[in-house]
Amino acid sequence: MAGNSSNGDQSTAKQPPLPSPLRFSKFFQSNMRILVTGGAGFIGSHLVDRLMENEKNEVIVADNFFTGSKDNLKKWIGHPRFELIRHDVTETLMIEVDQIYHLACPASPIFYKYNPVKTNVIGTLNMLGLAKRVGARILLTSTSEVYGDPLEHPQPESYWGNVNPIGVRSCYDEGKRVAETLMFDYHRQHGIEIRVARIFNTYGPRMNIDDGRVVSNFIAQALRGESLTVQAPGTQTRSFCYVSDLVDGLIRLMGGSDTGPINLGNPGEFTMTELAETVKELINPNVEIKIVENTPDDPRQRKPDITKAKELLGWEPKVKLSEGLPLMEGDFRLRLGVDKKE
Ligand SMILES: NC(=O)c1ccc[n+]([C@@H]2O[C@H](COP(=O)([O-])OP(=O)(O)OC[C@H]3O[C@@H](n4cnc5c(N)ncnc54)[C@H](O)[C@@H]3O)[C@@H](O)[C@H]2O)c1
Numbered sequence: 001m002a003g004n005s006s007n008g009d010q011s012t013a014k015q016p017p018l019p020s021p022l023r024f025s026k027f028f029q030s031n032m033r034i035l036v037t038g039g040a041g042f043i044g045s046h047l048v049d050r051l052m053e054n055e056k057n058e059v060i061v062a063d064n065f066f067t068g069s070k071d072n073l074k075k076w077i078g079h080p081r082f083e084l085i086r087h088d089v090t091e092t093l094m095i096e097v098d099q100i101y102h103l104a105c106p107a108s109p110i111f112y113k114y115n116p117v118k119t120n121v122i123g124t125l126n127m128l129g130l131a132k133r134v135g136a137r138i139l140l141t142s143t144s145e146v147y148g149d150p151l152e153h154p155q156p157e158s159y160w161g162n163v164n165p166i167g168v169r170s171c172y173d174e175g176k177r178v179a180e181t182l183m184f185d186y187h188r189q190h191g192i193e194i195r196v197a198r199i200f201n202t203y204g205p206r207m208n209i210d211d212g213r214v215v216s217n218f219i220a221q222a223l224r225g226e227s228l229t230v231q232a233p234g235t236q237t238r239s240f241c242y243v244s245d246l247v248d249g250l251i252r253l254m255g256g257s258d259t260g261p262i263n264l265g266n267p268g269e270f271t272m273t274e275l276a277e278t279v280k281e282l283i284n285p286n287v288e289i290k291i292v293e294n295t296p297d298d299p300r301q302r303k304p305d306i307t308k309a310k311e312l313l314g315w316e317p318k319v320k321l322s323e324g325l326p327l328m329e330g331d332f333r334l335r336l337g338v339d340k341k342e
Pocket residue numbers: 037038039040041042043044062063064065066067068069087088089090102103104105106107108119123141142143144198199200201202203
């Protein structure tokens with residue numbers, strides 16, 4: 001019998017409820033109202049820029065400014081289609097929206113050790129509650145960290161990961177894994193329209209100068225004339241995606257019909273020593289590269305398999321590391337007040 005679990009079909013027999021009727025009327029009568037949590041941060045503010053380009057969008061940012069800043073949004077403050085709310089997502093939020101891009105979460109290891117379990121679990125639960133109440137579609141920015149220290153390489157979405165549940169990084173990795181679980185449970189039980197992106201290391205202008213992540217660290221160090229701190233052993237790899245490519249992928253995912261999870265990242269893979277050498281050559285050949293102590297559980301390799309993103313979203317990154325680094329260098333020079341010598 002079709003749909004009977006005895007023939008191996010594991011899907012629930014219950015049909016999910018329809019999204020709120022408000023949603024359908026709003027789509028046709030007025031602008032699309034979009035909430036971006038964490039919109040004052042690095043990726044969030046670039047996403048807001050792109051969403052604001054569409055005159056049919058109204059954008060509301062909810063951010064507690066823990067790692068983000070009003071400065072990143074200053075060109076939109078006062079715009080009639082834009083609103084900024086100081087709000088911590090661990091508290092409920094009662095507003096009427098059609099789409100939710102849920103980014104709020106400190107992303108750099110030096111900041112996420114602060115309170116990410118609560119931010120990811122309670123924050124995602126609150127945003128799912130909001131999505132359920134108003135029938136909004138919700139996108140979670142999950143992370144390649146859900147693969148932990150991966151034993152499969154490159155990582156496809158079907159890989160379940162190799163994560164230490166009690167280590168110093170677990171607060172972030174496991175917090176995001178629970179957030180993904182909540183997304184899929186709300187989808188199955190309540191029919192919420194969900195989208196899950198697994199983002200791989202993204203870089204670009206507006207990263208906090210002292211963010212602590214590797215690309216911003218190396219660029220700031222090279223501009224300040226300091227040694228580039230490669231954490232041991234230096235052979236560990238990452239794949240770096242330029243922020244405009246990533247934002248394009250997020251918007252495609254939200255607009256498409258697939259729930260994900262979908263990997264969004266640039267498959268170009270580099271060791272940290274290679275990255276340091278590239279930054280040194282580009283910005284300041286006089287600086288030294290020094291090996292420093294690493295933190296526990298640092299993944300040894302990471303590279304996205306983006307077959308799904310290519311097939312389902314027609315997406316692949318365009319900006320190579322050699323093109324993206326100079327764009328970030330220009331932004332960091334301006335903010336640090338370091339001119340380029342001719
Ligand atoms: N940049 C990357 O390489 C990367 C990779 C994988 C996943 N992600 C995810 O993308 C999202 C954005 O990352 P980012 O690099 O822009 O980081 P970011 O730190 O620049 O931005 C995070 C934003 O969330 C806000 N925030 C943090 N906790 C909050 C809370 N409790 N309530 C409301 N706002 C809160 C911060 O103030 C900040 O504006 C995060 O969810 C992160 O986990 C980023």
